[in-house]
Amino acid sequence: MAPTRGPSFARYVALGDSQTEGIGDPDGNGGYHGWADRFAGLLAAADPGLRYANLAVRGRRAAEIRAEQLAPALALKPDLATVVAGMNDVIRPRFDRDALLADIEAMFTALTAIDTTVVTFTFPDIGAVAPFARPLSARVRTLNADLRALAARNGVTLVDFEPVVAATHPAAWDEDRLHLSPIGHDIVARALATTLAVPGADNTWREPLPPVSRSRTETVTTEFRWTVRYLAPWIGRRLRGASSGDSQEAKRPELLPVLA
Incomplete structure (x- = not known):
């Protein structure tokens, strides 16, 4: 029996910050590739007519992503969107959890209201990646639990990276430990492809990396x-x-x- 493939998409829009922009994954031309570009490539291999926009900007917090990127995203009428926000909020000393969740949920509800398939994901323990961030580990775990609840409530597809060992491996992170490396961006792209049952995708992204x-x-x-x-x-x-x-x-x- 042939494997079941997921839905086809014609318009994919990515919203987010530096991770979605692709920082840490140089494209060889002075810019950045990144997991969203890689994921779009995997989608396009199955659906060559796919068109893709990436609205992400490094350094943006959730409120800024909502204010700057949501309206342009809605105008593009995507049938698929990824929304990844929150880490730039979590690492700030002044952290407003309620405001963060309200901004993320507003993006979820606005996109799903126009029948967009929305995908988001949890974050790995940044304390296991950068020692200085260990005091923030509990905050990240709480955010991940909140994201699971928001996704379930709003019919959003969630990829859960928190329990994946490879997600905190040094090889998956850039030297700055704030952004994914090319290996890390590749893991995320393949994880999303597997979650959406893109032809050719498999679960090898979960495999542990060499110690x-x-x-x-x-x-x-x-x-x-x-x-x-x-x-x-x-x-x-x-x-x-x-x-x-x-x-x-x-x-x-x-x-x-x-x-x-």
Whole structure:
């Protein structure tokens, strides 16, 4: 018996922040590829007529994604949309859980109201990825539980990355530990493809990655280099009230063919 394939899609729109934009996955031309681009490619392999827009902008919090990206997304009349938001809210000292959930649910309800298939996902434990973020682990777990409830209540498809061991493997994360690496972006793309039963997709994205072994000296050197190169500048931007997304625009604001 041939495997059952999922629904076909003609218009896919991605909403989100730096992860959806693709930071951490260079495209070789000065820009970024990312899981949404990769996922669109997998969809287009099954449905060559697919058109794809990516409205995500790095640094955006959920309220900003709702304010800046939701209306343009609705105007594009997608039959498939991914909505990934919340991590930039979670890592801020002033975290308003109720406001965050209200913004995410508003995006869910607006998109599903026009018969869009909406996909979202939970987040891996960032405390297992970046030691400085361990105090935020409980906050991430709570957000994940909230996302599961919101998705169930609004008929949104959810991919649960929290229990997946590969999602916190060092190889899945960029050197800055804030963004996925090409391997991580590939895992997310294949996970979404499997969830939507895209032809050719399978569960290999769940397979554990090879263990990493470092000496104490290597660990200390790596932590020092990361603190100087990434943590200090990040703190500096927060103190100045600046964002990595200042003056940035969506990289793919219009629905365009995926395949040449």
